[in-house]
Amino acid sequence: MAVANDSPYDSSHMKSVILPAALKALLPPTLHARCEAGRFPRNDRIFLTGARPEWMFYVVSGEVTLERTGLQGEPVVLQRTRQGFVSEASLKSSKYHCDALAIVDTTVVKIPIRDLSAELDRDPAFASRWIGMLNGEVRRLRLHCERLSMKSVKDRVLHLIDTEGQNGSYTAATGLKSLAGELGVTHEALYRTLAALEKAHVIRRAEGVLSSVRP
């Protein structure tokens, strides 16, 4: 039969792909060949709430958001990923608990979950690396919660530069409007706060890079 099939368990058109170094170091060689490349144009859904996870997605370039539908039907952003796994917590889930949306043109590496899971059970060293990755994710999420607990936009911005920035500089790769959503504030409030912080010589701004004046 010549029907198109996107399942990872159809061996008829397996294609390996160049892996980012971080992913190559994490995954055992066995899995390297089973990874595939994926491309999603802006505004494409990568997966939907309720669907059965078959692939584990690793964002190589672009940006993906995880979204749930709020109580009033409005979309709420759970997470934003520019580099790294999406939905790593759905490894053992029978269905997704949120949507994944490519908010710009995005390329990913797809790993078949069945193989990934089997390999985690078989290879303790790999499982250990995977646990380390999840530990990092937990820490990052806790910092994000800490940031969202701050009452003023100013505090959130400074905390962001402090905790997510590289030696005093944070790069807002996908624009300030997107950053505002991540910080849980309106874009107007963020623009105003940045302007005020810049005028007060607390931060500097250039090409979407926010730098703390005194690191």
Added chain:
Amino acid sequence: MAVANDSPYDSSHMKSVILPAALKALLPPTLHARCEAGRFPRNDRIFLTGARPEWMFYVVSGEVTLERTGLQGEPVVLQRTRQGFVSEASLKSSKYHCDALAIVDTTVVKIPIRDLSAELDRDPAFASRWIGMLNGEVRRLRLHCERLSMKSVKDRVLHLIDTEGQNGSYTAATGLKSLAGELGVTHEALYRTLAALEKAHVIRRAEGVLSSVRP
């Protein structure tokens, strides 16, 4: 020598302890005997930022907060645990990145990290269960972030009952003031919002239990 020694690797006073069912099911039998009970009176620090992790703590009763020191020296609550692991993300860390504080009298089970880590490397099924536990933690944290992104106290309260409650009822075991901190709002705002929601027959309240009227 008769010096007191709290290290898990001093075999002279090993004492096993009754484990909660959830913990017993997670840990391999090998580790059961190496667990110890711990008791921390209210306001005791369980560990400090910068210290080397030797024990993994599982809260059995009471309440523990993870705290970091904010930019202005004020303590910021990263997380609140009434039941489950504290600092599970520090499994492989050489030092803690926050303080743990018993905010009421608390009992914990302590597991020696060295043994825990060794067993994770040796027992793939255990590693798999551990990964499942971390996956749940990641999901819970994402929901917490989602909640903190909501602008009104009302939305946060309803979201809390929705996502953390048992069929429409959330139990604020350690008081509403503590809950306010978890929701990232002042206790005054929480009291007022709860009163308003109750008057509007959206929720009911009894003995620290918040119930959604229409589940």
Added chain:
DNA sequence: CGTACTTTTGAATCGCATCAAATCTGGTGG
């Protein structure tokens, strides 16, 4: 019974959301 803490209500203030609108930007097609 006094102390410490939580719960509750009141009043004033401030920061952010909201609505509105202007400018700027990059990209597309005539």
Added chain:
DNA sequence: CCACCAGATTTGATGCGATTCAAAAGTACG
């Protein structure tokens, strides 16, 4: 090349909701 459009960026005005400060009432505990 210019007209045009969609989206990001920016500034302005207004109102609401939460913070803040204050104080009273309730509760647990020694």
